[in-house]
Every structure is written in structure tokens, then in C-alpha cells.
Amino acid sequence: xxxxxxxxxxxxxxxxxxxxxxxxxSQKKEGTYLVTMxxxxxxxxxxxxxxxxxxxxxxxxxxxxxxxxYIESKQASDFTTNMDRACDAYSDLVWGIxxxxxxxxxxxxxxxxxxxxxxxxxxxxDTPMNVTGVTFRAEESSFLAGYVAGMSTKTxxxxxxGAMKTFVNDQFxxxxxxxxxxxxxxxxxxxxVDEQFTESYSDVAKxxxxxxxxxxxxxxxxxxSVGGAGYGAIESAKENKKYIIGVDxxxxxxxxxxxxxxxxxxxxxxxxxxxxxAMNGEDIGGKTFDFGxxxxxxxxxxxxxxxxxxxxxxxxxxxxxxxxxxxxxxxxEETYKAWLSENGIQ
Amino acid sequence: MNKFTSLLRKPIxxxxxxxxxxFLCAAVILACAGYNPIHALSAMLQGIFGRPxxxxxxxxxxxxxxxxxxxxxxxxxxxxxxxxxxxxxxxGALAACLTGITVNLSPWLEIPLILLAGMAAGALYGALAGxxxxxxxxxxxxxGIMLNWIAMYFSNFITGMExxxxxxxxxxxxxxxxxxxxxxxNWKATEEAAQFMKDNPFLGDILRTDFNAGIIxxxxxxxxxxxILYKTSKGYQLRAVGSNRYAAEFAGIDVKKxxxxxxxxxxxxxxxxxALAIMGNNPHAVLEIAAFEGNGLNGLSxxxxxxxxxxxxxxxxxxxxGLLYGGQxxxxxxxxxxxxxxxxxxxxxxxxxxxxxxxxxxxxxxHRAATKKLVDQKEGASS
Numbered sequence: 001x002x003x004x005x006x007x008x009x010x011x012x013x014x015x016x017x018x019x020x021x022x023x024x025x026s027q028k029k030e031g032t033y034l035v036t037m038x039x040x041x042x043x044x045x046x047x048x049x050x051x052x053x054x055x056x057x058x059x060x061x062x063x064x065x066x067x068x069x070y071i072e073s074k075q076a077s078d079f080t081t082n083m084d085r086a087c088d089a090y091s092d093l094v095w096g097i098x099x100x101x102x103x104x105x106x107x108x109x110x111x112x113x114x115x116x117x118x119x120x121x122x123x124x125x126d127t128p129m130n131v132t133g134v135t136f137r138a139e140e141s142s143f144l145a146g147y148v149a150g151m152s153t154k155t156x157x158x159x160x161x162g163a164m165k166t167f168v169n170d171q172f173x174x175x176x177x178x179x180x181x182x183x184x185x186x187x188x189x190x191x192x193v194d195e196q197f198t199e200s201y202s203d204v205a206k207x208x209x210x211x212x213x214x215x216x217x218x219x220x221x222x223x224x225s226v227g228g229a230g231y232g233a234i235e236s237a238k239e240n241k242k243y244i245i246g247v248d249x250x251x252x253x254x255x256x257x258x259x260x261x262x263x264x265x266x267x268x269x270x271x272x273x274x275x276x277x278a279m280n281g282e283d284i285g286g287k288t289f290d291f292g293x294x295x296x297x298x299x300x301x302x303x304x305x306x307x308x309x310x311x312x313x314x315x316x317x318x319x320x321x322x323x324x325x326x327x328x329x330x331x332x333e334e335t336y337k338a339w340l341s342e343n344g345i346q
Numbered sequence: 347m348n349k350f351t352s353l354l355r356k357p358i359x360x361x362x363x364x365x366x367x368x369f370l371c372a373a374v375i376l377a378c379a380g381y382n383p384i385h386a387l388s389a390m391l392q393g394i395f396g397r398p399x400x401x402x403x404x405x406x407x408x409x410x411x412x413x414x415x416x417x418x419x420x421x422x423x424x425x426x427x428x429x430x431x432x433x434x435x436x437x438g439a440l441a442a443c444l445t446g447i448t449v450n451l452s453p454w455l456e457i458p459l460i461l462l463a464g465m466a467a468g469a470l471y472g473a474l475a476g477x478x479x480x481x482x483x484x485x486x487x488x489x490g491i492m493l494n495w496i497a498m499y500f501s502n503f504i505t506g507m508e509x510x511x512x513x514x515x516x517x518x519x520x521x522x523x524x525x526x527x528x529x530x531x532n533w534k535a536t537e538e539a540a541q542f543m544k545d546n547p548f549l550g551d552i553l554r555t556d557f558n559a560g561i562i563x564x565x566x567x568x569x570x571x572x573x574i575l576y577k578t579s580k581g582y583q584l585r586a587v588g589s590n591r592y593a594a595e596f597a598g599i600d601v602k603k604x605x606x607x608x609x610x611x612x613x614x615x616x617x618x619x620x621a622l623a624i625m626g627n628n629p630h631a632v633l634e635i636a637a638f639e640g641n642g643l644n645g646l647s648x649x650x651x652x653x654x655x656x657x658x659x660x661x662x663x664x665x666x667x668g669l670l671y672g673g674q675x676x677x678x679x680x681x682x683x684x685x686x687x688x689x690x691x692x693x694x695x696x697x698x699x700x701x702x703x704x705x706x707x708x709x710x711x712x713h714r715a716a717t718k719k720l721v722d723q724k725e726g727a728s729s
Contacts, residue, residue, distance in 0.1 A: 084399070085674070204620055
């Protein structure tokens with residue numbers, strides 16, 4: 001008797017589940033514009049570009065009422081399946097956050113010619129018509145960061161922590177190096193730059209160990225471009241009571257007394273702007289958008305309580321000269337060497 | 347009543363009830379977090395069974411954890427807790443990847459070669475933990491955990507080497523296409539294929555995923571390990587050591603040798619898992635990682651859901667793959683944060699681990715029924 005009842009209940013439950021799953025709203029509502037972003041393995045709360053991108057989409061949602069969603073990738077093998085899933089829901093625009101997703105994005109884009117794709121930090125030699133690349137002239141903000149470091153250092157020795165040798169990281173590295181040398185030339189003293197790489201965007205412990213070593217060997221300001229791993233470096237700055245320059249977003253809230261400034265990379269601005277353009281039917285496909293100081297894609301925050309106001313003033317002058325095209329910050333090893341010889345720096 | 351309790355006593359009933367209880371508990375958690383649980387769970391089911399390609403993706407996700415699960419289950423039959431499956435997986439994947447990059451033969455030779463390389467690397471790494479246990483009596487959990495870290499950083503080190511590192515990425519070069527176990531890898535990129543996929547929605551749906559032949563190899567290896575365990579004298583020795591090490595030793599079984607061999611075979615399975623993941627899944631390369639991807643650690647859950655049975659790992663691996671993959675659609679559709687999804691998956695695993703309680707309940711119910719009957723009879727007799 002009980003068995004029969006149980007069976008009936010189970011059958012009813014199963015039927016209800018099947019029915020519900022049949023009519024579940026996994027697809028977008030009629031008439032709305034759906035934007036989906038696929039994160040890289042950093043996840044949505046990485047305090048870095050994934051989070052910044054999502055903030056851009058949230059603001060886009062508030063302004064336009066478009067439907068925005070995200071999918072987190074946990075492993076590299078998730079990239080393709082997550083991209084694919086975003087297409088299943090009939091997204092109008094799919095964002096891939098980070099160059100790691102480039103191969104998957106191109107692959108999925110070729111299967112879905114009706115859906116538009118955009119990717120942060122990647123440009124393609126031959127961009128498909130339904131793909132948009134977004135790059136940032138991070139060398140411009142890094143140049144400013146380097147200039148600030150060069151002008152503020154007391155020990156004439158600063159540190160740079162990079163992630164790994166990629167074209168994106170090169171922008172940060174050589175922009176910063178050039179900025180330091182520019183300040184050194186202005187001050188007429190040589191400034192030594194210590195450099196080391198974490199080989200990872202998430203290895204907090206390694207970034208901290210590198211920063212500790214740099215501080216103890218005489219650097220008083222460090223610039224990092226290692227995304228989430230940078231926590232470690234900031235932690236080290238706090239413990240050593242030294243200065244650090246944050247990256248991507250204004251990181252001063254992490255260590256109010258130790259963050260000198262931050263080299264902003266306003267991924268949110270780019271994501272929001274391009275999403276809006278795509279929604280309004282502008283043709284953004286087949287090309288790469290490059291964001292720099294002039295369009296607020298990169299820059300320094302306005303509030304820098306640890307920075308000497310005079311240095312800030314001078315930095316803003318340098319910023320103007322970059323926007324004017326008077327100074328052209330280098331973004332690769334070759335352009336850096338050329339830049340040095342052009343400016344007569346050894 | 348007797349039939350009901352005997353049904354309850356079957357191991358499979360316990361597992362199914364546990365899974366249902368897990369879902370129920372997850373529904374409560376979702377409701378507490380402010381999400382409509384029915385909507386959420388149906389979104390998850392939709393994400394598992396909604397389209398042929400979802401199921402294909404689940405099989406893809408399940409392939410590596412079926413094998414790492416089997417690796418844990420195999421070692422557990424001998425009383426060894428192979429927490430080092432994660433490291434063996436990493437070593438297998440790394441060896442497979444390096445072989446796939448440097449060697450380029452026809453697929454019929456390339457795929458077995460890569461698989462062998464992965465299995466050999468995993469086996470050696472597993473045997474190392476076994477040797478430490480046999481020779482110096484270092485517990486395999488301690489050495490396993492430490493070896494996992496060594497494997498991870500070693501893998502990152504190799505990945506960063508100039509010879510293998512693909513510029514402007516965080517990983518190695520992909521392996522040669524001849525080593526792909528996905529179906530028709532070259533043809534898939536052509537225009538003709540795109541047209542075919544359009545004309546055949548069902549097949550096209552599956553072809554677009556990373557659906558690959560790895561699952562066949564995985565099932566074959568699971569069957570092989572089940573055969574070794576239950577049909578060979580070696581397996582008999584293993585199980586004897588697992589039941590009672592001292593009795594087995596007294597009976598003339600070389601325990602130390604068996605420990606090394608068992609860990610070697612467990613490592614071989616985990617290494618094969620890594621090799622299959624490299625051959626079957628995009629991006630067909632090893633990437634630098636900052637934390638374990640969890641293929642070996644999920645294998646622990648898979649093995650215990652399967653009650654330590656290698657063949658059971660096939661099913662529990664599919665269940666776990668379904669939860670991992672379906673959980674993502676829950677996040678996507680309902681907007682629940684990943685943490686909630688992970689709590690939900692954890693709850694289900696937790697309840698499955700508690701499934702042994704079901705036969706106990708069955709006993710209690712039977713006992714109560716019997717006493718009631720007795721009381722009824724007595725009352726009937728007295729009136």
C-alpha cells in the first residue's frame with residue numbers, strides 16, 4: 001500500500017519536473033536584447049577585469065534595460081562549452097573576457113554567424129565579420145604609473161612585477177619602464193628598475209614573495225600588472241610600509257596608506273560602450289577597438305591621497321602630452337629600445 | 347512491508363533516495379537564498395537533458411572523473427586512499443601534451459602513443475607514492491597531497507618553458523591534430539561541415555561539442571580494472587590485503603609489492619584520464635594553473651558515490667558530470683551565484699555519502715512493524 005503511494009507520488013513528482021523543465025525560461029524573453037559574458041578562470045569576483053566587465057554590463061542593463069547574464073569558467077576546457085551555451089539562449093552579443101578565450105570564441109563564432117561576439121584584450125589579424133576585438137593602450141597608463149613612481153621614489157630604485165611575457169603584459173612592462181626613465185631624465189638621476197614575473201595571474205603567494213624580496217633589496221615603490229595575484233604584492237606593501245601602484249581598478253581601498261595610485265584599465269567603459277553601440281545597431285564587427293587615455297579607456301584615478309600634489313600636477317601634464325601625441329609610450333621591447341635612443345636615454 | 351524494506355535495503359535504492367534528498371535539501375537552500383527552487387531545479391534539469399549536445403557535454407565532462415574515480419576506487423579496494431589522483435592526472439596530462447606536441451604520426455599510432463605516455467607518467471607518479479608507503483611507511487594521504495603540489499608546480503614550470511609555451515597565451519602549444527580524439531577534427535572546420543551541421547540538427551549539435559572517443563577508452567579501462575579486481579589472482583590478493591593486511595601477509599601475500607603495484611595501476615588510470623582530457627577537450631593543451639582543477643579530487647567523490655565499485659564509477663561519474671555541467675546552467679538561467687551552485691552539489695554528494703543510513707532505517711521499520719504485529723496479535727488474542 002505504502003509502496004503504491006510512494007510510487008504514485010514519485011511519478012507525479014517526475015511528471016511535474018518534466019513539465020516544468022519543458023517550459024523553463026532558459027531562453028531570453030521576446031523583444032529584449034540579451035548580452036552574455038563568459039569569464040575566464042578568474043571568476044566573476046576577481047577584483048579585476050572580469051568583475052570590471054560585469055560592472056560595465058550591469059550599468060548597461062540599468063541604462064538600457066537590456067538583459068545581461070554571465071557564465072563563469074572554472075577550467076580552460078569550459079571556455080568552448082560556455083561560449084556555446086551563451087549562444088543557445090539566443091544571446092545577441094556574447095563577450096569573451098580575456099585573451100585565453102580567443103580560440104574558443106573564433107571557433108564558436110564561425111558556427112553562429114547570426115550572433116555577435118566581442119573579446120577583451122585581443123585583436124585578430126583577420127577579424128571575422130561577427131567578431132569585435134577590444135584592446136587597451138595600457139602602455140599609456142603604465143607610462144603615467146612609471147612616471148609617478150620615478151618622480152616619487154626616495155631610494156631611486158623601483159620594482160615591477162609582471163605576469164608572463166605576452167603582448168598584453170608587454171604593454172604594461174615597457175610602458176612602465178619608459179615612464180620611469182622619462183622621470184629619471186627629468187630629475188637627472190639614474191633610477192634602477194627590478195623586474196620579476198609571477199608566470200600567473202592568480203598566484204598570490206608568489207607575488208607576495210617577489211614583492212617582499214624587492215622591498216628588502218631597496219625598492220620603495222612597486223608596480224604590478226598581475227591581476228588577482230596582485231593582492232599578495234599589496235599585502236607585502238602594507239607589511240613593509242612601502243608604496244605600491246595598483247592595476248586595472250582603483251585598488252587604494254585594499255591598502256589606503258600604501259597604494260600610491262593605480263593604472264586604471266576601464267574595461268567596464270569599453271564593454272558598456274560597445275554593448276550600447278551593438279544594441280543600437282551600429283556595425284562594430286570585423287574590427288578592433290582600441291581604448292586609451294583619450295577616450296577614458298585607461299588612466300589614473302583622480303584621488304590619490306598618498307601622492308604629492310605636485311607630482312600629480314606634473315603627471316597630468318604628461319598625460320596631456322600623451323593625448324596630444326607628443327609622447328608615444330612604447331608597448332613592445334623593440335619600440336621601447338627605439339624610444340630610449342630617440343630620447344637619448346642609455 | 348517486507349518487500350518494501352528489502353527494496354530499501356538494496357544499495358541502489360539508498361543511492362537514489364540520497365540523490366533525491368540532496369536535491370530536496372538544495373531546493374531548501376535555494377529558497378533560503380531567495381531563488382525559486384522549482385524554477386532553479388527545472389533549469390538545471392533543462393541544462394542536463396534539454397538538448398543532445400548538453401548530454402554530449404556531460405559525457406565529455408564525466409570522462410576524466412570516471413577514470414580518476416575508478417583510480418580512487420581501485421586503490422580503496424586495497425585500503426589505500428589515493429588522494430594523489432590529482433597529481434597523477436596532472437602528470438598524465440603533461441606527459442600526454444608534451445608527447446602530442448613533439449611527435450606527429452598517423453592518428454592510429456599517435457593516439458595510442460599519447461595515451462601510453464600519459465598512463466606511464468601517471469603510473470610512475472602513483473608508484474612513487476606507493477613506494478614511499480611500502481618502503482618508509484609514509485601514509486599515502488600525506489605523500490599524495492604533497493605530490494599533488496609538486497605536480498602542479500612542475501606542470502606550471504614546464505608550461506612556462508620557451509620550447510612549449512605558446513606565445514600570448516597562458517599555456518602550451520596544442521597537440522598535433524593527429525592526436526585529437528574528437529570526431530573528424532579537420533573536417534569540422536570546413537564549410538562543408540558547417541552545412542552538414544545545419545542540415546542535421548541532431549548530429550550537428552553533438553559534433554559541435556568536444557564529444558570524443560575518450561569515453562570508450564575510459565569505459566574499457568574501467569572494465570579492465572574491474573576484471574583485474576574480481577577475476578584475477580592479483581585482484582584477489584589486493585582485496586585480501588584490503589580486508590586484513592596482516593591475515594593476507596600471514597597467508598603469504600607480499601603486501602609491500604602489492605601496495606606499489608596497486609598505486610601504480612591507480613596512477614595509470616588517473617594518468618590515462620589526463621591524457622584523454624588533453625586529446626579530447628579544447629584547448630588540447632596544458633595551461634598554467636594556480637589552483638587544482640579538481641579532476642582528481644572530484645574523483646574521490648565519484649568513487650564514494652559509487653560505493654567503491656569501479657563499474658559504479660561510470661554512473662556516478664555521469665551524475666557528477668551532470669551536476670557540474672547542469673549547475674552552470676542554473677547559474678546562467680536563474681542567476682544564482684556559483685557559491686550556491688557549489689553548496690548544492692556539495693549537499694547532494696553529502697547525502698549520497700550518508701546513504702548507508704537507509705538500510706538502518708529499513709531495519710528499524712521492519713522491527714517496528716514486527717513489534718506492532720506482535721502487539722496486535724496479543725491484543726487480538728486477549729480480546
